[in-house]
Amino acid sequence: MTAIQTSPWWHPDRHADRRPALLARAHIEAAVRGWLADRDFLVVDPPGLQRSPGNETHLHAFGTSMIGNDGVGQTMYLHTSPEFTMKKLLAAGETRIASLQHVWRNRERSALHHPEFTMLEWYRAGVPYETIIADTLAIIRLAAEVTGVGQFAFRGRTCDPRAEAERISVAEAFERYAGIDLLATIDADGVPDDxxxxxxxxxxxxxxxxxxxxxxxxxxxxxxxxxxxxxxxxVTVLDRYPASEAALARRVPGDRRVAQRFEVYASGVELANGFGELTDADEQRVRFEAEMEEKQRIYGERYPVDEDFLAALGVMPEASGVALGFDRLIMLATGAQRIEAVLWAPVAE
Incomplete structure (x- = not known):
């Protein structure tokens, strides 16, 4: 029976329609956890409440007040990613960690966006970011294997998740698809020319x-x-972003114009965003401050910088990491066309 879409998600008929995708979600989650365990990843559980939710211009957080025993409150935020905490754990000595948990982003709701969603994020210390790219492609293939889907499809675009992935730099993509020489608009120090x-x-x-x-x-x-x-x-791996568009990534050795940032796309859907991680605290501070100046200019607000995080960068080893939108991967592996179809309980509108 096809449930009436205007009925609530908990209506038995509508749940019956949604349940196959939800069961597939559970099976994929179990497979991913097994994949991580087989590779000696330690699954950690960062707290959602943070003093800083992140310092990227267009990421918007949910704020709240944490009230102490003295009755005095301090502003806290639900994190937009567990990244800061996980890098602190790398600084503490962990070398291979992962997190599969809820994160929150405000001002985001669409077929592919939800204010509360699940992010799979993992880091490896002492490895090049090519290793993390290979991990990401393996997990995408794993999701397809679990559901047995032959190809991903979204809004008329199809993709074979088992085929060898395309890897292309941002500059190459701009030249190929827009006829623009992007690197000619960036000076040798990475400063872009409007x-x-x-x-x-x-x-x-x-x-x-x-x-x-x-x-x-x-x-x-x-x-x-x-x-x-x-x-x-x-699958396409879009690689080597301009340094000005990669606030948390280290620069490519020998070319300060670009950074070790990549994004992964399947069927036109952005699935993952990863970096060769920046560990220079001074450069990170400069980037954060520039991002917050831009946020203030556009949105009239700014978030505090996590000084504890900057201090940890001085101890953190060289590492690479990636954040993957787990719900989006489930969508592609099940053929769902809206993110709510693969969430156990969507946030009420």
């Missing part, structure tokens, strides 16, 4: 957005020209 990118966009026949800052021009090209071409037919 006007240079605007000129190239006009030459490529693109309409410029109202905001002419380089970051917004970059995002405009990425969303309009590049992302629609990614993850079609096979």
């Amino acid at each position: 006007a240079a990118l605007a000129v190239q966009m006009e030459r490529a026949g693109m309409t410029l957005p109202e905001d002419r800052r380089w970051s917004y021009l970059f995002t405009h090209v990425l969303v309009e020209k590049v992302e629609p071409e990614l993850g079609n037919g096979r």
Whole structure:
């Protein structure tokens, strides 16, 4: 029986429709936990409450007040990622850790976004980020194996999760799909040139957005020209982001214009975002402050910098890590077209 979509998620008929995807979710979760255990990952449980939810311009957190025994409250946030805590654990001496837990992001709700969702995040100390890329592709294949799906499909775009993945740099993708020489708009120290990118966009026949800052021009090209071409037919690893668009990633040795950041796409869906992790506390502070200045300019707010996290970076070993949207992976592995279809209990609207 097909449940009426306007009925609540807990209505027996609607739950009966949703249950196969939820059972698949449980099976994939068990398989992922087994995969992690087989590779000696320690699954950790970072707290959701943090003094800083992260310091990226366009990430928005849920704030609350933590009241002490003296009745005095202090502002706290539900984390947008367990990243800061997990890097502190790397600094403490852990070398292979993972987390599969809920995170929260405000101002986000769509077919692929939910204010509370599940993130699979893992780190390896002492390995290049290519190892983390290989991990990510293995977990995507694992989800397909669990459900037996032959291909992922979302909004008419299909992808074979078992095929050899495509790996392309951001600069190569901009050249291929937009006719733009991205690196020519960034100087040797990684400082982007707003006007240079605007000129190239006009030459490529693109309409410029109202905001002419380089970051917004970059995002405009990425969303309009590049992302629609990614993850079609096979998984795409989009690699080596401009350093200015990789706040938590270390720069590529020998080229300060780009950083060791990658994103993974399947059927047009962004699944994962990973880094060769930045461990220079001074550079990280500069990046955080720049991000918060931009957040203040656009949204009229800023989040505090986690000084404890910056201190831990001075002790943290070289490492690589990635965050994967677990619910999105379940969607692709089950054929669901909205994220609520694979959540046990969606947040009420």
